[in-house]
Amino acid sequence: MEKDAKVAAEDPKVDLFEDDDEFEEFEINEEWEDKEEGKDTTQQWEDDWDDDDVNDDFSLHLKKELESNTEKS
């Protein structure tokens, strides 16, 4: 894993003995209601964002840039 190598090169021991993202233990008898599958997912994620709308600021700026004839240095 190159990324580990990159970190390890800077700090050989420190990062190899940690995990920032250790999952918290559930209680032995912890219970909870299961969410209905799919109910939340549409509210959490977007898969139709790749639209043809070019009216946002970035796109308008881009358009202006492309239309400009002056050479910018």
Next chain:
Amino acid sequence: MAAYPGMSMGEAHRRITEYLNRFSDAVSNQDAASLRFLLSLSSNSPFLLSLADALNTFQDSGRLIKHSDHYSQFSDILFNLFRSLQTYRLGNLFDSYQAFEKSANAFIQEFRNWESAWALEALYALAYEIRVLAERADRELASNGKSPEKLKAAGSFLMKVFGVLAGKGPKRVGALYVTCQLFKVYFKLGTVHLCRSVIRSIETARIFDFEEFPKRDKVTYMYYTGRLEVFNENFPAADNKLSYALTHCNPRREANIRMILKYLIPVKLSIGILPKDWLLEKYNLVEYRDVVQALRRGDLRLLRHALQEHEDRFLRSGVFLVLEKLELQVYQRLVKKIYIIQKQKDPTKAHQVKLEVIVKALKWLEMDMDVDEVECIMSILIYKNLVKGYFAHKSKVVVLSKQDPFPKLNGKPVNS
């Protein structure tokens, strides 16, 4: 550290005997919850702490253990457990771990002989405690300039426990909990390749039916195996596992949900799905905000900026390379925007995109590339099916397919 002037010998004797009776009662009543409590050193319960004080006062608990048949049969477990508690109380974590491991080994021998799975809950506590004590012992070793080695030892012990549970009987449902403790050990040690053998057992051994395991263990398992899939860049598998963890995690455990999302978001981005902003906001994952925005816009400058700004964080969690590879998707979006803008002006010519125009856009985004470099990038996009078209090489123009020139990922990662 002088001990416990407050406690009389009589009081100490009483407390120790009380513990011994509770222990033997728990076993004869098959009361796993009580037994679990009696093993949970790191819980720092007042009961155990004052027991530790009593042990340090009385000093000859071995004699008390042999006092009655009820508990002398557990003398190896108890004697070492007491040593562990005493040294724990005195802040001597290395010795505490050593003694606990001995006690735990003796416990496993007894556990093997108990036919039903009644004591699983207590075994879980043992597995948890040994890991936590080992971590603390290692911290102590490191602070004394010595080489940490106890967490590795705890890993070996847990593998042994796994072996005890990996049979046809009812105890097998405990195997996933132990697996998850092993994951935590290996992740902490950075020896994640060792996860492979236990994963293979869980997923291929006929004795195990994944659905039978407790929900909480399945969630934890999917979180860690999902992370491994991210490391290995198997994005569809990572998506499945991390999404499972997300869906089935207790919604009140926000720290855990945040961790799942931390790894799931880069995966989703790699398959062309964006998290909604409220999700980033709610779980404080704002480091992804600019990355998401960059994808949405086709803004390469923003992507680079985002990667730079949070480089340390992304490197630590190991998602940096995943995010860096999003660059191709951002290029796709940018070129698509150029195409749409051209289409607005002159629909008949829009499908021909001059490389020079792309150079101009890139320059605006503070990326200095010449026409040859842009041609190279465009050919990569075409090769990876992010753009459908071909080069009219002499005229340095990309001729886009009239149909679906910018194919969507549709939940699949970019062709590697």
